[in-house]
Amino acid sequence: MLELNQRWIHFYGVTVNSAPADAPAFNMEECVTELRKIQRKGQLFKLINKGTACIRVSKLLINLKSRRATFLFQYSDSKISDPAFSDLESGILRSEPKLQGEGVAVSAHAIFYLDPIKPGGLEYMLLLEDSPGIGKTKLTPFLNGFLKKILSRQFTNLDDNQLDCYPFFNFDHFASQSLTKDLEDGELKFIELIKNRAIHELDEEPYLDKSTQIIKVKAVPKTTGQKAVDLINKVKSLAKEKGYSDIRVVLKKAEGKQRSVKVSTFREDAGEALFGRMEVVSTDHDLHQCAPDIDLAFIKKMRALK
Template structure:
């Protein structure tokens, strides 16, 4: 990764070359043995941002220029001290940012090492074999959805869209639609990983159709529910993986060009606390 980053080659074109993911910045904390990485993702097909004047309500669209894509970023901190013996695994913290998440970063890291690194090892028969790392970002489980669905089942998905004021439901405008809801019935066999895959497929479709919020219900002993935004990269992650809220005294931008010191310091502190 370091070599590719230093030579400007830590980038991959994806989605038929309409999007790109890259390592934007790297910092190594040698004293605490923590690596900080800033990932950027830019998408030509993403909708142009729209701004509204708070007083007049006037809208302004900022179009992308040729070759540009709407950009987002996420910070990652990697503990360079193995967290397990045997086949070593390493603790990592990933910023929860809409548009870029584990499902984009994991194959990108594998791609970087496939293009630039080879490891040789001696097989039992004495021959020398070549291999390369394959990254697997596995979440530290929380006590929510994935474990529940192993024995329970997904029962309902609900999509919620808040309608702008002024959308008349009748011709005279006496009734104004404020919220539009779609409830989707779920097949009885929607359990386990099949249910998780269904949630993420519906999330992507709902986002494309303009439904920013999604609610699911599932049964595991009793009925439970959770709501999240469809803009999340991996809808299930926020329900299944352990999450920690961190705050910032400074406004956070949609996309950063360099690692934010306050985000770096907060992630460092969390890793040090996990080691204790």
């Protein structure tokens, strides 16, 4: 359930890549400008999950002076149970059944900044409202599918061949909080050891060239602070000896949210690994589960977090 006057905000770094890798670089401004053209036609949406759900950009504003674009994403799912309401005193229930073709809907505001984080770079900051069903797992293929469709063009490579190229986004949590600080306030839940292995018998198959082996190590309750960091470093060292390239640390923050961070086993101290940033926004007005329009007051509070 979403709170009435509070939302968490994810900080992402969005890299604008080119495919193939030797193609000319694209930038965020041209990507969002072309996306807005599709959105204005009411076509920036996609049915997913065999047509039972839909993700769309319902609103998209670009401010070239302030160098940012504001998106309002909407996700609806017909497979989610009908919402029900209970009278607080009597417990009497009231349900609101979905009509034919409808799905339970949620929305998420997002701010894409049009200038790279570092001058001349390819990574741009993104602030995304935390909303169930709308995260980078859905947004990445959704946006990339449209970028390939609307921004494909030809270029001449170093071998003087004419090839098609297009941009695509890659989302990564913007690293700004140390793992040590998160473990001071939260609790270590478990650690996963991750190893990618080549399958030499399938060398001829381009889509089946490796497998992933994962071992899960569960922490005892109330493992926090430096004790948690020491345990992570001990597991990391063991994982490195056994040929594991990464570990994934899963912790529960003090506010109750569960977070995870991937740490290379080659890092000297896991406690210094950077962790994805999340901040909370509180409002003095009620927030919709699915906003019909961009909430400018909410967006102003999001911008203030940067």
